Amino acid sequence: MNILEPQKIEEYIVSLLQRGPISNMGLVKEIAVFRPKTTKQAVYDALRKLKKAEMVVTHGKTTSLKSAWISDMSDFFAKVKHFYFINGASDDGFLSFEDGDKITYNFKNPEVADGFWGHAFDILAGIISADEPIYIYNPHEWVLLAREDQEVQMFSRAKKQNKQILLTCPGNTALDKYVKRFFDGTHLQYYLSPIQLFKKPNYYLNVLGDYLIEVWIDEKTHEKIENFYRNHQNFDDDAKKEIQNIIGSQGKNKISISRNKEKAEKLKKTLGKEFYIIKSK
Secondary structure: OOOOOOOOOOHHHHHHOOOOOEEEHHHHHHHHHHOOOHHHHHHHHHHHHHOOOOOOOEEEEEEEEHHHHHOOOOOOOOHHHHHHHOOOOOOOOHHHHHOOOOOEEEEOOOHHHHHHHHHHHHHHHHOOOOOOEEEOOOOOOOOOHHOOHHHHHHHHHHHHHOOOOEEEEOOEEEEEHHHOOOOOOOEEEEEEOOOOOOOOOOOOEEEOOOEEEEEEEOOEEEEHHHHHHOOOOOOOOOHHHHHHHOOOOOOOOOEEEEEEEEHHHHHHHOOOOOOOOOOOO
């Protein structure tokens, strides 16, 4: 697909949608400027193909690029930049880190932080060795409750790359147990730890090869999350709306990405004790 110099209707649609969502009739009119003989039916047929390929999504009479596809393309080109321009600067500066380097980002709420968090996770998962497990420590795996589609897709992408995800959760509530259904016990493993492994209760951690993604959720928002888990025995639509509202709460949320081989190896030993790690052949 050539979206820089579009020729096909599908290419024009994707190229036009980079500016944001457009009404379906708006697409028909704009494409007609470049392809005067293009019919409305041809545009709708092209939209169906793009939807089947999971590149676009339609809301009512408006079409937009699908966020997961945008993320996949962003990750793809970030990896290309990493491997083809090793000595150049990258928009995702952590890809060119040497051991000991670190960068910190601040976000207004956990929902926005999670968008970038998943983006960084996908990129790093794609550049580490296939036989290197990914270690996760989450005080609660609320992302699977509030943003199930995005989290499941992220796990699926790692699984397709034949990577293991080993997630430790120190929670013991009904909802902590509920999310275990998303893990298959082999490539995706989930362990409910009887103890909190780190000093700060609002601290989240991912270890991917030599890289660490460390996340601190705003303390007040963290307390809301804790209360949510204490107060819910079942997960339904109302509970989903509540946790989504909570992660939209304004506050100070921080993500640090670093490359530290020694620290990463120590953390892998701490976090890997309760899991079955598949050995490469």
